Amino acid sequence: MGEVEVKLLGSWMSPFVRRVQWALKLKGVTYEYLEEDLKKKSPRLLNYNPIHKKIPVLVIDGKPIAESPVIIEFIDDMWKHNPILPIDPYERSVARFWAKFIDEKLSNVVRMALFSEGEEQEKAVKESIESFEIVERELFKEKTLIGAGEGIGYLEIILGSFCTWLPAIEEGAGFKVFDSNKFPLVNKWMTDFLELSIVKEDLPPRDRLVSYFQQIRHFVLATKK
Amino acid sequence: MEEVKLLGFWSSPFVYRVKWALKHKDVKYEYLEEDLWNKKSDLLLRSNPVQKRVPVLLHDGKPIAESIVILEYIEEMWPHNPLLPQDPHERAMARYWMKFGEDKAPILLGFYLNFGEEQEKNVKEAKELLKILEKHGLGENKFFGGDEIGLVDFAFGWIACWLEVMEEAVGVKLSEAESLPRLHEWIENFKKVPLIKENTPDRDRMLSFYKQRREQRRESFISSRAS
Numbered sequence: 001m002g003e004v005e006v007k008l009l010g011s012w013m014s015p016f017v018r019r020v021q022w023a024l025k026l027k028g029v030t031y032e033y034l035e036e037d038l039k040k041k042s043p044r045l046l047n048y049n050p051i052h053k054k055i056p057v058l059v060i061d062g063k064p065i066a067e068s069p070v071i072i073e074f075i076d077d078m079w080k081h082n083p084i085l086p087i088d089p090y091e092r093s094v095a096r097f098w099a100k101f102i103d104e105k106l107s108n109v110v111r112m113a114l115f116s117e118g119e120e121q122e123k124a125v126k127e128s129i130e131s132f133e134i135v136e137r138e139l140f141k142e143k144t145l146i147g148a149g150e151g152i153g154y155l156e157i158i159l160g161s162f163c164t165w166l167p168a169i170e171e172g173a174g175f176k177v178f179d180s181n182k183f184p185l186v187n188k189w190m191t192d193f194l195e196l197s198i199v200k201e202d203l204p205p206r207d208r209l210v211s212y213f214q215q216i217r218h219f220v221l222a223t224k225k
Numbered sequence: 226m227e228e229v230k231l232l233g234f235w236s237s238p239f240v241y242r243v244k245w246a247l248k249h250k251d252v253k254y255e256y257l258e259e260d261l262w263n264k265k266s267d268l269l270l271r272s273n274p275v276q277k278r279v280p281v282l283l284h285d286g287k288p289i290a291e292s293i294v295i296l297e298y299i300e301e302m303w304p305h306n307p308l309l310p311q312d313p314h315e316r317a318m319a320r321y322w323m324k325f326g327e328d329k330a331p332i333l334l335g336f337y338l339n340f341g342e343e344q345e346k347n348v349k350e351a352k353e354l355l356k357i358l359e360k361h362g363l364g365e366n367k368f369f370g371g372d373e374i375g376l377v378d379f380a381f382g383w384i385a386c387w388l389e390v391m392e393e394a395v396g397v398k399l400s401e402a403e404s405l406p407r408l409h410e411w412i413e414n415f416k417k418v419p420l421i422k423e424n425t426p427d428r429d430r431m432l433s434f435y436k437q438r439r440e441q442r443r444e445s446f447i448s449s450r451a452s
Contacts, residue, residue: 051357065318065321066321067321070317070321073317074314074317077313077316078313089302090284090287090289093297093298097275097289097291097294100291100327101275138274138275
């Protein structure tokens with residue numbers, strides 16, 4: 001297979017970009033990383049993702065792909081060694097189901113809590129907690145997730161990126177969703193996940209992330225009014 | 226002997242996505258209608274404890290939920306008559322548009338789900354989203370899948386077969402042929418495909434159902450505002 005030119009448009013503060021970086025690292029793919037300033041979106045970002053204007057965008061021989069779960073599946077399709085998704089079709093469907101649930105019922109809802117206040121924020125916080133209850137109860141019951149110590153695959157990337165970022169979002173926005181006493185299984189898994197070298201090696205500094213989320217929250221709330 | 230069951234609801238476009246895929250692949254299955262409003266079956270609640278909704282596919286007793294996830298499963302289990310492109314980049318584009326449809330569904334269906342100001346906002350945004358879908362998703366192709374239908378066509382099948390019935394039930398038009406000519410051409414082509422033509426719910430029954438549901442939603446909306 002010939003060499004392909006791989007670029008990744010991203011931002012240091014995005015857990016969605018981090019997902020793609022982990023996937024590329026698992027496959028040993030060399031790529032050019034291009035940091036985007038989201039306050040001042042570059043012509044290249046607007047060119048490669050005209051619809052959503054968001055990162056991450058993976059560019060393969062000049063052709064863009066957006067949306068982190070789509071990008072990860074693409075990476076798995078392109079480079080067949082070290083599979084990221086399970087091989088078995090049924091296990092793949094379970095991984096995809098939970099990845100969708102985590103993004104729709106946790107990532108998105110926590111984002112709503114980050115960018116709202118008062119009753120609207122309370123509602124989002126409550127919904128996030130309910131989603132964590134489902135994850136604690138249903139996702140961990142069948143040992144669907146591989147033990148974090150055994151390496152990472154698709155679902156671990158999706159859940160792990162979200163959980164890694166969550167504390168900084170909570171602190172930046174001033175709300176609490178994850179109570180480690182209430183969710184012991186998720187908590188244990190998260191603790192192990194954070195010890196993985198692929199995860200540990202270049203996480204953004206916590207205080208820098210907190211500060212970022214404080215600022216972006218302030219900015220968005222001011223814009224709403 | 227492979228046993229395939231589909232838990233569904235007669236009017237659901239999400240269930241029909243799965244039906245179309247199974248029929249396209251010539252997979253024999255047993256269909257079980259769920260009484261969603263009165264009493265969901267134990268099988269449904271056991272098979273989809275997280276969302277408690279249809280469609281759920283059961284293959285040799287193992288449950289798969291979420292229509293888009295089920296579509297990918299069907300494509301992988303029965304790879305003949307492919308519904309996704311072989312090329313990884315084209316596959317990624319197909320997945321991108323399916324995700325677009327899922328992510329934007331609350332806005333696209335907002336004209337039916339919501340009322341007042343929120344509904345107006347949704348309608349305005351939905352019209353823009355349909356333009357994006359037409360221009361970037363469909364482009365110059367006959368179908369989203371290219372010359373033949375594929376998973377993306379199934380995913381947007383509700384626009385072809387359900388939208389105008391819902392528009393009539395609500396009294397709001399989202400999709401005008403003049404402003405979305407290529408999308409309307411796709412609608413006509415999609416509805417003509419024999420698989421689709423022979424597998425769509427009865428229009429009169431749908432209209433009456435959606436009118437009734439809309440009224441029920443309106444009553445809930447009004448009473449929640451009054452409190």
